[in-house]
Amino acid sequence: MTSIPAPRIVTVRQNILKDNDRVAADNRRTFQSAGVRAINLVSSPGAGKTALLERTLKDLQGQLGMAVAVGDLATENDAARLRQWGVQAEQIVTGTICHLDAGMVQAVLPRFELAALDVLFLENVGNLVCPASYDLGEAARAVLISTTEGEDKPLKYPTMFNTADVVVITKMDIAEAVEFDLSLCRENIDRARPGVQVIELSSKKGAGLEAWYSFVRGLPLP
């Protein structure tokens, strides 16, 4: 076939992230057939994803088969922290990339014995913007916000909150000290994602964790 003389306009209408979404769909099927619920944890850096995971692994050990895939720009520090609790934690070093994508998750899955797991936590890179665009094939996306970050994060990063299946407010034990306005924060969350479940907790002091554990236990397969 000879090519037509240039230039010509063609309509493509294709999702730019279609390759990611195809791999995410593969991941979802893999999780489904293994009976694993994958939970994608996203937040800004320092909101307490690793602390919440540590506490969860410690408290639910023996009740649930759990493992973690941890995304970070560099270092194995978080994975090492999580392994202390006797679960498998695999680091995904993303290099310069500020989010996990479906391919990075797919690449790490063979290292897990998925059939033996109930829950696989995907600890995303600390960033409230970029991870929002990338479906990993998770059953649920948990967005964490800490009391030290102020109340307006949900309005500043609407896309991330807009795609949340649950919003977890962390570091509630110091809410008073940092003059955190809980009702304003809840109102902002509800604007960004009307009706979303909100859980308030403190990983350090243990308050509010039962609601989070109920969410983790009760999550249906995708």
Next chain:
Amino acid sequence: MHEASIALSLIGVATEALHQHGGERITALTVRIGQWSAVVPEALQAAFPAAAEGTPLQGARLSIVSVPGVGACPAHGPVELQLALGLRCPVCGLPTPTLLQGDELELDELELA
């Protein structure tokens, strides 16, 4: 800043379409970016030339169409959303959890040579 990754994905999708349509290179392209997609058009515009270097898109002109968010208000039907108000009808404040448009991240058109 994930627009560099988005630019690379864009080049992948565009190159695939170029091959399907039997062209040599791409001289211009249009993408549609929803205001609720978490992609900043300026950042994508800045990342694109470097990502396109050495590909059939080198030197291509990138046009970005920004698509406003439209939510389905139970009382007012389709309403244009305002980022500062979240997924709430700007007229009555009711929740509009379903986005009818505004989360696009789409390669729309190519000009082939």
